[in-house]
Amino acid sequence: xxxxxxxGPTAYGATIVEELERRTxxxxxxxxxxxxxxxxxxxxxxxxxxxxxxxxRGGRPKxxxxxxxxxxxxxxxxxxxxxxxxxxxxxxxxSDG
Amino acid sequence: xxxxxxxxxxxxxxxxxxxRRADVMGDLGEMYESVQSRRGKTAASIWYWRQALAVPVxxxxxxxxxxxxxxxQEIRIAARSLLRRPGFVAVTVVTLAVAMGANTAIYSxxxxxxxxxxxxxxxxxxxxxxxxxRDASWGEMPGATGLHELYAKANHSFAGLxxxxxxxxxxxxxxxxxxxSVGLAxxxxxxxxxxxxxxxRTFTEQEGWPGGADVVILAHALWTxxxxxxxxxxxxxxxxxxxxxKIVGVMGPGFEIPNWHVDAWTPLxxxxxxxxxxxxxxxxxxxxxPGVTGEEARQDLQGLVPRIPDxxxxxxxxxxxxxxxxxxxxxxxxxxxxxxxxxLWLLMATVGIVLLIACMNIANLVLARAEGRAREVAVRTALxxxxxxxxxxxxxxxxLLAVAGGGLGILAAFAGLHGLLSLGARALPRADTxxxxxxxxxxxxxxxxxxxLAFGAIPLARLRGGTAPSVLRGGxxxxxxxxxxxxxxxxxxxxxxxxxxxxxxxxxxMVRSLRALQHVDPGFVPANVLTFRVSLPTSDYPTAAExxxxxxxxxxxxxxxxxxxxxxxxxxxxxxxxxxFNPLSVEGRAYAAGAIPPMVESRAVxxxxxxxxxxxxxxxxxxxxxxxxxxxxxxLVSQAVxxxxxxxxxxxxxxxxxxxxxxxxxxxxxxxxxxxxxTASLTEESPGILYFAIHPGEGVQKAWLARSMSYxxxxxxxxMSLVPAIKETxxxxxxxxxxxxxRLLDDITRSAQAQMRLMLALIGTAGSLGxxxxxxxxxxxxxxxxxxxxxxIGVRVALGAKGRxxxxxxxxxxxxxxxxxxxxGLVAAWFLTRFMAGLIFEVNxxxxxxxxxxxxxxxxxSLLATWIPAARASxxxxxxxxxxx
Numbered sequence: 001x002x003x004x005x006x007x008g009p010t011a012y013g014a015t016i017v018e019e020l021e022r023r024t025x026x027x028x029x030x031x032x033x034x035x036x037x038x039x040x041x042x043x044x045x046x047x048x049x050x051x052x053x054x055x056x057r058g059g060r061p062k063x064x065x066x067x068x069x070x071x072x073x074x075x076x077x078x079x080x081x082x083x084x085x086x087x088x089x090x091x092x093x094x095s096d097g
Numbered sequence: 098x099x100x101x102x103x104x105x106x107x108x109x110x111x112x113x114x115x116x117r118r119a120d121v122m123g124d125l126g127e128m129y130e131s132v133q134s135r136r137g138k139t140a141a142s143i144w145y146w147r148q149a150l151a152v153p154v155x156x157x158x159x160x161x162x163x164x165x166x167x168x169x170q171e172i173r174i175a176a177r178s179l180l181r182r183p184g185f186v187a188v189t190v191v192t193l194a195v196a197m198g199a200n201t202a203i204y205s206x207x208x209x210x211x212x213x214x215x216x217x218x219x220x221x222x223x224x225x226x227x228x229x230x231r232d233a234s235w236g237e238m239p240g241a242t243g244l245h246e247l248y249a250k251a252n253h254s255f256a257g258l259x260x261x262x263x264x265x266x267x268x269x270x271x272x273x274x275x276x277x278s279v280g281l282a283x284x285x286x287x288x289x290x291x292x293x294x295x296x297x298r299t300f301t302e303q304e305g306w307p308g309g310a311d312v313v314i315l316a317h318a319l320w321t322x323x324x325x326x327x328x329x330x331x332x333x334x335x336x337x338x339x340x341x342x343k344i345v346g347v348m349g350p351g352f353e354i355p356n357w358h359v360d361a362w363t364p365l366x367x368x369x370x371x372x373x374x375x376x377x378x379x380x381x382x383x384x385x386x387p388g389v390t391g392e393e394a395r396q397d398l399q400g401l402v403p404r405i406p407d408x409x410x411x412x413x414x415x416x417x418x419x420x421x422x423x424x425x426x427x428x429x430x431x432x433x434x435x436x437x438x439x440x441l442w443l444l445m446a447t448v449g450i451v452l453l454i455a456c457m458n459i460a461n462l463v464l465a466r467a468e469g470r471a472r473e474v475a476v477r478t479a480l481x482x483x484x485x486x487x488x489x490x491x492x493x494x495x496x497l498l499a500v501a502g503g504g505l506g507i508l509a510a511f512a513g514l515h516g517l518l519s520l521g522a523r524a525l526p527r528a529d530t531x532x533x534x535x536x537x538x539x540x541x542x543x544x545x546x547x548x549x550l551a552f553g554a555i556p557l558a559r560l561r562g563g564t565a566p567s568v569l570r571g572g573x574x575x576x577x578x579x580x581x582x583x584x585x586x587x588x589x590x591x592x593x594x595x596x597x598x599x600x601x602x603x604x605x606x607m608v609r610s611l612r613a614l615q616h617v618d619p620g621f622v623p624a625n626v627l628t629f630r631v632s633l634p635t636s637d638y639p640t641a642a643e644x645x646x647x648x649x650x651x652x653x654x655x656x657x658x659x660x661x662x663x664x665x666x667x668x669x670x671x672x673x674x675x676x677x678f679n680p681l682s683v684e685g686r687a688y689a690a691g692a693i694p695p696m697v698e699s700r701a702v703x704x705x706x707x708x709x710x711x712x713x714x715x716x717x718x719x720x721x722x723x724x725x726x727x728x729x730x731x732x733l734v735s736q737a738v739x740x741x742x743x744x745x746x747x748x749x750x751x752x753x754x755x756x757x758x759x760x761x762x763x764x765x766x767x768x769x770x771x772x773x774x775x776t777a778s779l780t781e782e783s784p785g786i787l788y789f790a791i792h793p794g795e796g797v798q799k800a801w802l803a804r805s806m807s808y809x810x811x812x813x814x815x816x817m818s819l820v821p822a823i824k825e826t827x828x829x830x831x832x833x834x835x836x837x838x839x840r841l842l843d844d845i846t847r848s849a850q851a852q853m854r855l856m857l858a859l860i861g862t863a864g865s866l867g868x869x870x871x872x873x874x875x876x877x878x879x880x881x882x883x884x885x886x887x888x889x890i891g892v893r894v895a896l897g898a899k900g901r902x903x904x905x906x907x908x909x910x911x912x913x914x915x916x917x918x919x920x921x922g923l924v925a926a927w928f929l930t931r932f933m934a935g936l937i938f939e940v941n942x943x944x945x946x947x948x949x950x951x952x953x954x955x956x957x958x959s960l961l962a963t964w965i966p967a968a969r970a971s972x973x974x975x976x977x978x979x980x981x982x
Contacts, residue, residue: 013124018131030125030148031155034117038159050120060123 001040001075004065012051012062013037037065045071101129102142105149112153114160121152168489175493185466186498189459193502193548195866196455198509199448201533201541205514206522207441208540209531210434216351218291219384223429224391226258226381226398231421240381242367244405245283248381251401254394256386259286260367260379263359265805267634267835269336270323274835276632277319279337280359281379283367289384290354297331297346304364312364313342317350319360337361339636355433356526382429395426433526439935440856446932447603447863450596454867456548457589458874460555463495465881467556468582474556488553495552503545507533510541521855583882587914590871590878594918594959595925597864597871601951602926604864606937607857609947613939614850620774620783621671621710626842627816628670631827632805633834644804645791647830649722652703652808654826660814665705666791666806670842671774672849673807675784681742684752684764695741697785698776699755701806702733707771709809710842717749717769720790730765730789736773738785755787765789779849780938809842816841856936868955876962879911883966890970891978900971907970911963919952 003019004011013034020028040046051062067075086093100106109122125148133141179186214220226248228238240260249258261282268277284300287293294314303309313335315323324330334341342363357380365379385394402422406414427435474487510533522528631651638644648666655664681697704719706712720731732753739748752764765787773783791806812819817839824836883890890903930942940947 013120014127014131017124017128029151029155030121030128031152034121034152035155035159038156042163054123057123057126060119060126062123063117063120 001046001067001071004046005067005072005075009064011065014062016065040071041065043070044068045074101126101145105142105146108149109153112149112157114153114156117156121156125149125152168493171489171493172497175490175497179494179497182466185462186501189462189498190501190505192455192459192870193499194505194509196448196452197503197506197541197544197548198513199863199866200445200452200544201506201510201537202513202517203441203444203448204540205510205533205537206517206525206531207445208534208536210525210527211430211438211441212536213527213530215355215430215433216353220430221428222256222385222387223289224383224385224394224426225429225432226383227425227427227432229423229425231419237425240379242365242379245367245379245381247401247404248398249285251404252394252397254386254389254397255383257285257289258381258383259283259289260365260381261286261354261357262365262379263357265630265632265837266338267632267833268360269833272832274833276835276837277337277360278358280357280362281365282362283365286382289382291384292348292352294346295349296328297344299346300362300364305366307366307368309364309366311340311342312345313337314346314348314362315344316348316360316362317352320347335361337363339634353529355530380432383426391426391428395424398424398426436935437525439932443932443936444856444859447600447860450600451863451866451870452544454593454596454870454874456551457593458870458877459498459552461586461589461874461878461881463552463555464582464586467491470556491556492549492553496549498552499545499548502548503541507538507541517859520858521851524851586878586882587917590875591914591918591921593871593874594915594955595920595922597867598919598922598952598955599926599929600860600864600867601955602922602930602948603933604857604861605947605951606930606933606940606942606944607853607860609940609944610937611850611853611857614779614853617775617779619672619779619846619849620772621712621842623710623842623846625812625816626709627810627812627819627823627839628807628842628845629820629823629839630805630807630837631666631834632837635804637831637833638804641804642792648791648806649703651827651830652705654830655808655810655823656705658819658822658826660812660819662811662813663705663708664808664810665703665707665709666808667702667706668700668806669776670807670809670845671710671776672778672845673776675777679755681738681785681787682754683742684754695785697738697741697755697787699787699789701791702788703791706809709811710774711811712774713772715770715772716747717767719769720788722790722792731768732765732790733769733771733788734767735771735783735786735788737783738787739770741785753787775849853936853938868958872958872962875911875915875959876965879907879963880966880969882910883907883970886970887973887978890973891975894973895975895979903973904964904967904971907967908960908963911967912960915956915959915963919956922955923948923952 003016003023007015007019013030016037017028017030017033020033037046037048041048045068046065047068048063048065051064053059053061106122109125110118113121125145128148129141129145132144136144215223217223226240228241242260245258245260248255252258259282261280263278263280266277266279268275282300284302284305287299293299295317297314299314300312304312315330320326320330323335324333330344330347333344335344336342348362383394385391402417402424403414405417405422477487514531514533518528518531522531525531631648633644633647638647652664652666655661675698679696679699681695702720704721707714707719715736717733720733734748734753742748742753743751748767748770751767753767754764771788774786775781775783776786777784810816810819810823820836820839827834827836893903894900926948927943934942
């Protein structure tokens with residue numbers, strides 16, 4: 001979801017995978033990403049729409065993803081939960097890293 | 098744009114879900130380019146292939162999960178919907194349970210007897226060898242000791258050949274005699290069947306020659322009962338028929354030749370130099386070499402037939418040609434169950450038809466519901482329900498019904514199978530493999546699946562017709578009244594009637610056969626006759642005279658017992674099977690060099706036998722004890738011998754001999770003619786029978802007679818009540834001799850009819866079920882269709898139609914359908930009943946009287962089923978009718 005958020009209007013399958021790989025430094029399975037996006041979509045946190053046929057991709061359209069208000073809300077809550085739990089632990093987290 | 102591997106792309110095109118195909122393939126294409134520019138073409142191709150294999154799996158997994166959840170939801174909805182209509186559910190489930198239960202039960206019999214593999218390694222290579230001749234009355238003869246060695250040594254097709262047979266014998270166990278069944282087998286049998294003993298060893302080749310050691314191999318059950326599974330039993334001895342035999346081995350619990358239950362095995366000793374050709378008494382079994390077919394083996398052995406005269410005196414070249422001896426090689430399974438094949442598949446077809454009729458009934462019901470729900474479907478479609486969703490909805494309902502019906506059906510099948518077994522299925526060959534097991538349950542599962550698909554498909558097919566807007570607008574009757582719906586219904590009901598006709602015709606044929614069978618005169622009067630068997634061991638009664646003497650003394654004591662009217666003995670009771678087939682020679686009558694004399698059966702008897710069974714003496718006199726002192730023995734012949742051998746003449750006074758006339762064997766004089774009896778079964782002709790006295794003349798060599806005799810005792814009191822006294826008498830004469838198989842002659846006669854009764858019960862039940870279902874179906878459909886025409890009828894009445902006209906209209910519709918069904922059914926019965934030919938007796942499968950009566954009967958019942966809704970229709974109040982919709 002973070003990747004989708006960051007990419008904004010250019011968020012579609014290929015770019016999302018690329019972004020994840022770049023940010024995390026690990027190779028990412030496109031299949032897993034598709035499934036994750038599908039589940040998010042069913043939970044109402046993300047929505048997708050099929051774009052126009054793209055000439056650069058042999059006429060195949062791109063499916064664009066955007067984060068829904070539900071999703072943003074969930075991200076916010078997760079963020080504050082992380083902050084709350086991680087408070088004061090910076091030293092520990094840093095030293096282990 | 099650099100293109101990814103084409104094959105992988107094709108795979109993706111096929112494997113991806115349609116909704117994601119385009120965008121996912123586009124994404125993967127982009128990523129491929131990116132990987133290629135970073136890591137090179139090879140790495141990119143590998144990456145792409147991995148994705149081609151993995152991504153569809155991911156997506157379908159996700160999809161499946163969703164579908165599963167949706168499915169569960171649909172099932173819940175379907176269940177709720179069904180529960181609101183308990184009547185429909187009850188009728189459907191019960192109907193399905195009965196039909197599927199019957200099918201499962203019969204299939205378990207079919208599977209166990211016909212389809213399950215025999216319990217031997219590579220059992221499909223086991224074959225039996227039989228012999229037939231040009232003269233069909235010889236029948237199919239099993240193996241002969243005289244031919245075994247020739248076949249075994251000179252064949253190219255078999256990995257092994259063996260002979261086996263069985264006989265009853267006395268076993269001395271703890272000084273108490275017990276009757277057991279002893280198998281005789283050439284030592285090769287165990288190799289042919291590829292069976293190893295549990296303990297010890299099997300027979301050596303030497304033990305198969307005359308003079309070989311007296312050894313025995315125990316079957317597992319006998320070892321358990323007698324020796325308590327003592328592991329050191331090898332080397333111990335037992336006394337069988339007065340001979341002490343050493344136990345050399347014990348077989349495992351799984352060793353059982355289907356239909357040949359034996360308690361112990363002794364070696365069949367064949368003297369290769371002295372062989373009796375006439376002794377076709379043992380089952381010949383062989384294991385084909387790998388790659389050899391039955392036909393090749395048959396030709397191989399057939400090629401050996403010309404060598405028979407070199408070895409056996411009786412069959413000269415000329416005789417062989419005249420006989421046209423032919424070898425037959427069949428799979429062992431065929432020999433065991435072959436004759437039953439037609440019957441069992443016929444039964445399967447019968448219950449299959451019942452299931453078909455039941456399904457048609459339910460189909461009509463489902464159609465009615467589907468039409469009632471046309472509106473619901475239209476609304477849902479208009480609101481965006483996809484095809485798969487609708488399919489799922491209807492399938493869920495039919496699946497629930499089918500599973501419930503199938504589940505109950507399996508329970509019913511257990512009960513039904515139990516009933517079948519006690520009704521006589523237990524007597525079937527391989528009955529011990531009959532069970533409701535994996536393969537049978539798989540069959541039930543397939544039935545459930547087919548039923549689900551069939552019923553689920555009906556509403557879909559039906560509703561594809563009407564478009565949503567028209568259905569929403571037009572109200573129920575508009576959708577229902579379409580020609581297609583009525584037509585489909587009519588066809589269904591007509592088919593039901595046709596099928597019911599076929600079943601009922603089958604039942605009627607069975608009824609007539611049984612009636613005919615019951616009228617067959619067995620040749621004797623079975624009432625109040627007790628029978629049992631007494632067998633004397635060779636060691637204690639080594640000569641025929643001593644054995645005959647014992648039997649005579651025992652009979653004298655029996656005849657003196659209170660409650661006994663008359664007692665007699667014979668080597669084999671009527672209706673227990675044919676025995677002693679041998680050619681009959683007549684003195685003074687030379688048969689042409691190649692001709693085969695007529696074959697007759699033979700028995701040894703005491704005079705009391707005929708009186709005990711009330712078999713009439715037609716000519717001449719009975720055998721008497723004084724006959725024993727004559728040079729020539731005296732014989733009686735059955736009436737059939739007269740017509741077979743002495744057509745147009747009086748048989749009395751002729752001299753005859755059984756099997757090859759030989760200067761050492763004497764001739765016997767025919768002194769009397771007695772009535773015919775049926776020996777093998779009630780349906781086969783009475784054979785010619787020679788009756789010898791148990792005390793044959795001095796000049797007559799009959800060493801095989803009289804050791805084991807069946808007794809017949811006509812009593813003035815209930816026969817079984819005398820058994821204890823008789824046993825005591827026997828014991829007082831010789832405690833080592835057991836009395837076996839005590840039963841009423843009435844029971845023997847009844848069991849001769851048993852198989853036909855069983856078939857009648859089964860087919861009759863199927864017929865009744867079919868009739869019931871078809872009539873209910875007809876009634877239901879006519880009622881329903883008439884109810885749908887309420888409005889129309891109302892209008893007609895309002896316009897002046899009389900009640901009679903309305904009734905006529907409804908009846909006409911119903912009877913048209915019925916007549917169409919009857920017509921189709923008659924045609925079907927005409928062609929199909931020939932499969933019953935093996936079951937029936939003295940009725941023609943195409944007997945016109947039967948066909949017509951059944952058709953008329955069914956038509957009459959159908960008329961009744963139509964009359965009731967018609968009468969209701971004629972009483973419709975036009976005002977009410979026009980008001981309803």
